[in-house]
Amino acid sequence: xxxxxxxxxxxxxxxxxxxxxxxxxxxxxxxxxxxxxxxxxxxxxxxxxxxxxxxxxxxxxxxxxxxxxxxxxxxxxxxxxxxxxxxxxxxxxxxxxxxxxxxxxxxxxxxxxxxxxxxxxxxxxxxxxxxxxxxxxxxxxxxxxxxxxxxxxxxxxxxxxxxxxxxxxxxxxxxxxxxxxxxxxxxxxxxxxxxxxxxxxxxxxxxxxxxx
Numbered sequence: 001x002x003x004x005x006x007x008x009x010x011x012x013x014x015x016x017x018x019x020x021x022x023x024x025x026x027x028x029x030x031x032x033x034x035x036x037x038x039x040x041x042x043x044x045x046x047x048x049x050x051x052x053x054x055x056x057x058x059x060x061x062x063x064x065x066x067x068x069x070x071x072x073x074x075x076x077x078x079x080x081x082x083x084x085x086x087x088x089x090x091x092x093x094x095x096x097x098x099x100x101x102x103x104x105x106x107x108x109x110x111x112x113x114x115x116x117x118x119x120x121x122x123x124x125x126x127x128x129x130x131x132x133x134x135x136x137x138x139x140x141x142x143x144x145x146x147x148x149x150x151x152x153x154x155x156x157x158x159x160x161x162x163x164x165x166x167x168x169x170x171x172x173x174x175x176x177x178x179x180x181x182x183x184x185x186x187x188x189x190x191x192x193x194x195x196x197x198x199x200x201x202x203x204x205x206x207x208x209x210x211x212x
Contacts, residue, residue: 041185048181082152087138087141088137089113094109108128108131110126125148
């Protein structure tokens with residue numbers, strides 16, 4: 001045929017609704033334009049939706065429970081290995097350029113201090129203190145059995161907050177994973193459809209009447 005075989009053109013997108021959940025029923029209803037891949041994609045979408053609806057609460061429960069156990073054990077370990085003590089500044093803390101301002105109230109400067117660790121040994125380390133404190137001032141710190149200044153042990157509120165955060169992340173991760181899986185399945189099916197369309201067009205195009 002003059003001019004060669006025309007290039008295959010895929011069906012218009014409007015005839016085959018894509019990844020919109022509200023159009024899944026279109027793929028389930030019997031109609032002459034529905035392909036086997038459309039039905040397969042619909043069932044994949046419904047299956048993933050079921051997994052997301054049932055899996056999100058389950059993931060939230062188990063991840064939250066695991067996180068709660070972890071942070072409770074961490075808090076218990078911290079309570080056994082950390083002690084609050086008094087440290088003495090070895091050098092004066094720098095003065096803030098704007099004394100008395102809101103920024104000055106939130107600013108802390110690291111300075112060297114001397115303290116006694118939970119084992120009774122004299123130690124030196126650096127800790128953040130308020131601006132303008134003179135040398136020899138005393139500040140309360142938390143020290144670990146390793147002789148380092150550290151944060152205070154996790155409180156009950158912090159344990160619950162961290163655990164809840166992980167539980168929420170787990171619940172959100174399930175629908176995200178479901179959406180990714182549905183998108184990947186849709187992409188594979190679309191590529192398969194396009195390949196089938198090209199193959200069918202290669203067989204049909206030679207019989208297509210030439211353009212005038």
